[in-house]
Amino acid sequence: MNTSLMFGLPFLLTGIVLGILIALFSTAEFDTSINIVELGNLLFVVALAVLVPYFIDRPASDRRVEKDFIIEDLKTVLSELKKVNNTVSSQSLHNDDLGEEGFRLCLSSIKNARAQISIIQNHIRGSHLRTKSNEVDNVKDLTFQYWSVVTEEISPNSSVTRELAKSESVLFGEINMEIRKLIFSINYC
């Protein structure tokens, strides 16, 4: 049930009951003639009370849901790429082979991140946040670059070189910053 209706209903019922009680038991005299101006005024106020939340509160809440949805997706992109970043930097530090498991994790995480960005891109084009399309495109380009740089060098049978770890870290930092900037601007736009 709509929350405003849930909170308003007891007051409405109380008003009706009070009205009936007063009409039944009050000794006061009431003017039963209808003043058309006052009736119009009353109807106008009631209409405002109903329409204002419908046209102002609801769209605002829909926009918040849309924002939260996209922000959550952007966080997923970041967390997928973070897995790659952790794997690459840890293997580089220990000078170990990446291994089949590490290699597969890197590929699947990058694939997931790129798929997620495509979803965001499609979603944002049809939403009120379409002005942020360029920033999303920028994140997508950076992630494509990240995929090209990282997966060109890694393999299950070799360790991660310091050069690759460095390039990976720089690119990850850049994507991280762009996504955080985007989250911030979506949150407060």
Add this chain to the structure above:
Amino acid sequence: MKDIKISIAEDFSDAPGARYLSDGPDSGEEFFEKLLSPRFQEATHRGKKLVVDMDGTFGYATSFLSEAFGKLSKTYGKECVLSTLVLISDEDPELISFTLKSIKDC
């Protein structure tokens, strides 16, 4: 007659590897030698298209794609490859543009 098809995930591996055989299992070099090149030859001999379905894997390394498809382009010529090969990737359409670039740049 139907086109010749390869599903990388089903016919080769759902976790394609890196560039060379020495890099580990299911490399681009292995894919080229065992599957891509023989099927490509078969397709050209029979005048058919070779349809390569790239969906269903854990993901691709760019080294795998550039090795397998770049070598195909070097071996058979880019014009012949571009006119015979049909790439499918519903999951990640950018894979197609990257692979086509690898073929054209060789």
